[in-house]
Amino acid sequence: MLTVFALAHTAIFLTLMTHALSRPDLSSTTRISWIFALLVLPFVGVIFYFLYATIRFGGREGRGHRAAIKATHDMVVASGEPADIVRHGPVSGFATAINGFGVTTGNRAKLLASPDEQRARMIEDFDAATQFINVFYYIWLDDNTGRNVAQALIRAAKRGVTVRAGVDQIGSHAFIRSQTWNDLKAAGIETQVALPIGNPFLTACVRRVDLRNHRKITVIDGRILHCGSQNCADPEFSPKPKYAPWIDVMVRFEGPIARQMDLLFAQTWFEDRPIELGPWRYDPVSFSDGITVQAIGTGPTLSKGVSAQFLARMLSEGRREIIMTTPYFSPGEVVVDAIMGAALAGVDVTLTLPRRNDSGFVGPASRAYYPQLIDAGVKIVEFNGGLLHSKIMTIDGEMVCFGSTNLDFRSFDLNFENDVLVKDRKLTQDLRDRQLEYIASSTPVSPAEVRAWPTWKRVWYNAFTSIGPLI
Numbered sequence: 001m002l003t004v005f006a007l008a009h010t011a012i013f014l015t016l017m018t019h020a021l022s023r024p025d026l027s028s029t030t031r032i033s034w035i036f037a038l039l040v041l042p043f044v045g046v047i048f049y050f051l052y053a054t055i056r057f058g059g060r061e062g063r064g065h066r067a068a069i070k071a072t073h074d075m076v077v078a079s080g081e082p083a084d085i086v087r088h089g090p091v092s093g094f095a096t097a098i099n100g101f102g103v104t105t106g107n108r109a110k111l112l113a114s115p116d117e118q119r120a121r122m123i124e125d126f127d128a129a130t131q132f133i134n135v136f137y138y139i140w141l142d143d144n145t146g147r148n149v150a151q152a153l154i155r156a157a158k159r160g161v162t163v164r165a166g167v168d169q170i171g172s173h174a175f176i177r178s179q180t181w182n183d184l185k186a187a188g189i190e191t192q193v194a195l196p197i198g199n200p201f202l203t204a205c206v207r208r209v210d211l212r213n214h215r216k217i218t219v220i221d222g223r224i225l226h227c228g229s230q231n232c233a234d235p236e237f238s239p240k241p242k243y244a245p246w247i248d249v250m251v252r253f254e255g256p257i258a259r260q261m262d263l264l265f266a267q268t269w270f271e272d273r274p275i276e277l278g279p280w281r282y283d284p285v286s287f288s289d290g291i292t293v294q295a296i297g298t299g300p301t302l303s304k305g306v307s308a309q310f311l312a313r314m315l316s317e318g319r320r321e322i323i324m325t326t327p328y329f330s331p332g333e334v335v336v337d338a339i340m341g342a343a344l345a346g347v348d349v350t351l352t353l354p355r356r357n358d359s360g361f362v363g364p365a366s367r368a369y370y371p372q373l374i375d376a377g378v379k380i381v382e383f384n385g386g387l388l389h390s391k392i393m394t395i396d397g398e399m400v401c402f403g404s405t406n407l408d409f410r411s412f413d414l415n416f417e418n419d420v421l422v423k424d425r426k427l428t429q430d431l432r433d434r435q436l437e438y439i440a441s442s443t444p445v446s447p448a449e450v451r452a453w454p455t456w457k458r459v460w461y462n463a464f465t466s467i468g469p470l471i
Contacts, residue, residue, distance in 0.1 A: 009042045016049055025054075025304050029333070033466065051204055055413055057300045059206035061195060061271040066301055068270035071277055072263040073100045091314050091399070095296050095421050098306060101263075106286030107255030107293045109422070111430040115235045118226075118250040119145055125220045125252075126152040132162040132279065134265045136194070136217045138171040138404070139231035141239070142178040146232050150180045154187040162279070166192040166268060168213040171231070174239075194268050211300055214415035216404050217265045223285040225258035227251055227403060227420055229391050237387075243358045247383070249390040249402060249434060251427070253293065256284035257420065260295035264418050267297070291424040298405065299416035305334065307405065307412040311393070312338035314421075318347045318395050323435045325352045325392040328406040330365040330465065335407065340376035348379075352438050355382035361464055362408055368461035374447045381442035388438060391419075392431055400428040 020026065020034050034053055038045040057065070077100065096102055112118040126133060126149075133156055140146050157163045165184055167175060175181055176193055185191050194213040203209050218226040228250035235245035259282070266280050298307045308331065315322060315338040322342055329351070343349040351373065357363030370380060392402040403419030405411045422428065 012043075012046055013038050016046065020049075020053070027333075052208065052210075055208060055211075055300045055304060057207045057211060059203070062207055062301075064271040064273070064275075065267060068267040068275055069301060071270075071275050072266055072280070075277060075280070076100050076102075076263070089317065089423075091310075091317055092294060092421065092423075094310050094313050095294050098302065098310065099264075099295065099297050101260050101295050101297075103292050103294045104256040104260060104284075105292050106288065106290035107253055107257045108287055108290050109254075109293070109424070109427045110252045111427065111434065112250045112252060115145075115230070115245075115248065118228075118230060118248075119148065121252055122218060122226050123148060123152040125224050125226070126156050129156050129161045129220050131221045132164070133221075134164045134217065134219045134262055134269075135232075136166040136213070136215055136265055136268060137232040138168045138212065138214045138216060139233055140167050140172045140175045141231075141233040141237075142175050142180050143234045143236075143238055145234045146175065147180055149232050150184055153184065153189060157187045157189050163189040164192070164265075164269060165189055166194055166213075166265075168194050169196045170210075170212055171214070192269060192272065194271065208300075208414070210414065212410075212415045213268060213299075214404050214411065215264065215268070215297075215418040217261055217418055219258050219262040219265060222262060222282050223254055223258050225253040225261050227253060227261065227418070229389050229402070229404060235386075240358050240387075243354075243356060243387040245386040246389045247386050247438070249392060249431065251402070251420075251431075253420075254285065254287070255290050255293070256286055257293040257295060259284040261418060261420075264295060264297040268416065291422065291427065293424075294421045296401070296403070296419045296421055297417070298412075298419075300414060304413050307417070308332060308334040311335050311401075311407070314393065314395065314399075314401060315339060315342050317399065318342045318349070320396050321348045321350075321394075322396075323350045323352070323392075323394045323432060323439075324407065325388065325390050325435050325438055326407040327354055327357065327387060327389045327391070328359060328362040328366070328408040328411070329353055329369065330362050330408040331412070332409060336369055336372070339378060340373060343373075343377040349377070350379045350381065350439065352381050352383055352388065352435065352442060354386075354388040355384050355443065356387070358387055361467070364461050365408075365464040365467075368458075368465040370445060370450045371453075371458075374445070374450055380445040381439050382445060383438055383442045385441045390434070390438070392435055394428055394432045394435060397432055398425055398428055399423045400431050402431060 230248035394400045405417040
């Protein structure tokens, strides 16, 4: 019996090892990780390989999403939307290659001060809406914020405004069973649950069951966009109160960037229904004194590694200063090498992370990178005042990228994300000032203490980082 088991394991191992070695989408590190897992985890490793070794997004939702991407891309091309790559540089050119979205001009922007102001301003915009409201949130909780937002949407629907509301199946699993969600549907609001699990065994046959839509999109009348890291939830975040408050950043835009983000919303909206882009064929509002902004939408429909390549390209633009703020840091070699390269070139690089992380995986994995980053000259600080959930990167006080993307493997390759790239000194400085406030409330990580970590601690942290490539 043992002989049969050993022969079966050897045959399966050799077959899947050959498959892993033949794949062009895996890095050398990832191949080695999977081969090791297949070797030491007989049969269980096979199941993991089937479920997680490839980023599969098939089935009805996958076909619908890809068709909607093509339809929205064709719409952008037909409109002749400009992509001023010469003016905005290689980073903008890379962003355009991701979505086909060019640089929009004529936008106005305001950084909102607090969670209360962020939510109040958004509800005020809902109450002033005259045509449509499109919202999608990864997490929508049935708390004060969630109910207040829902009531504002219901008021808009009763005025005759077309309201579309979407959520992610995993992130909002409790909300879609709530009375508030039922109230939205009863008011005539069109709803959608993205990436439904259904029967997990059948779903696993067509796509990875852990794919998520992590986007946070709020578009009003095609002219107003609320963009940032905040989900539709109270800062106290009731599912994980011991990490509260959640510290987020939100910016209110007016202008053509709203339509770009609206098209990202449409891509998800048509995953499970026939594509009809009529409501999205409208001319965006533009202001003569506005700024330039570009939408970036990433996800598992793109080639693996595109997000990491974009961030590395952005990091290479730094000449004087780079400040990064993220709750989750496990980015892999491409981004880490770019960060270290910037620091070694003399750029003042600061990384701000939360001291206490709600992720039992990413918290230790983040610290595994500390020794090499510190040796390269990167300054690392850990935020003390709750879970720092903002995702911001400012370059030289002149360019900023922010939105929903974390600096980790999941955001890079498994989640649908939405961000904006801005080249405007005023907004960049405002967001940089917010980053400096975070730094002032943080504890610097001591290089001497990191270098003195005992072997067991290094082993513990590096073990988590070693698992990362398996996604």
